[in-house]
Amino acid sequence: MDSPFSNHAQDRAASPDGTRTGGLNMPRILRVAVWAVFYFLFYLVQQVSELLAPLMLVLGIGWSALPRLIGIADGVAGSDPQTRDMIAHIAHSIPDHVELGSHLLTPSSLVFDGLLLMAAAALCATLSTIAARTM
Numbered sequence: 001m002d003s004p005f006s007n008h009a010q011d012r013a014a015s016p017d018g019t020r021t022g023g024l025n026m027p028r029i030l031r032v033a034v035w036a037v038f039y040f041l042f043y044l045v046q047q048v049s050e051l052l053a054p055l056m057l058v059l060g061i062g063w064s065a066l067p068r069l070i071g072i073a074d075g076v077a078g079s080d081p082q083t084r085d086m087i088a089h090i091a092h093s094i095p096d097h098v099e100l101g102s103h104l105l106t107p108s109s110l111v112f113d114g115l116l117l118m119a120a121a122a123l124c125a126t127l128s129t130i131a132a133r134t135m
Contacts (some may be wrong), residue, residue, distance in 0.1 A: 035135045042128035046121045053117035060110030066094055 070091045074084065098105045 032135050035131050039128050039131040039135070042124040042131060046124035046128065049117040049121035049124065053114045053121060056110045056114035056117065060107045060112075060114060063094075063110065064107035067091060070094070 070087060074087045074091070096106065
């Protein structure tokens with residue numbers, strides 16, 4: 001039974017005299033193949049973005065919060081000079097940026113990149129839905 005949304009009538013190629021032919025509908029097959037490739041790419045980007053976005057957000061927020069947490073620990077340490085020296089050494093050994101090849105990573109850039117990946121995942125989810133409905 002054909003629903004109003006089925007494409008069965010479009011799939012059947014008819015000759016000009018109204019009889020059904022058994023040929024393949026190549027433009028439709030090509031269109032579905034192109035949309036399938038786009039759907040695959042959108043879904044792949046979505047999956048990678050959903051995997052990396054939380055990781056980047058947590059790393060960026062943790063990296064930016066670490067000096068503040070060490071400052072709190074320094075206040076709790078009291079008057080013991082050895083403990084204060086150890087906390088000060090740890091606080092000064094935390095870098096404010098890391099350079100990986102030609103990329104400069106900072107806590108705020110990791111958070112921003114995590115948010116951009118979340119936006120990319122949402123965009124690709126929308127585009128893959130549109131591609132699936134177009135197929």
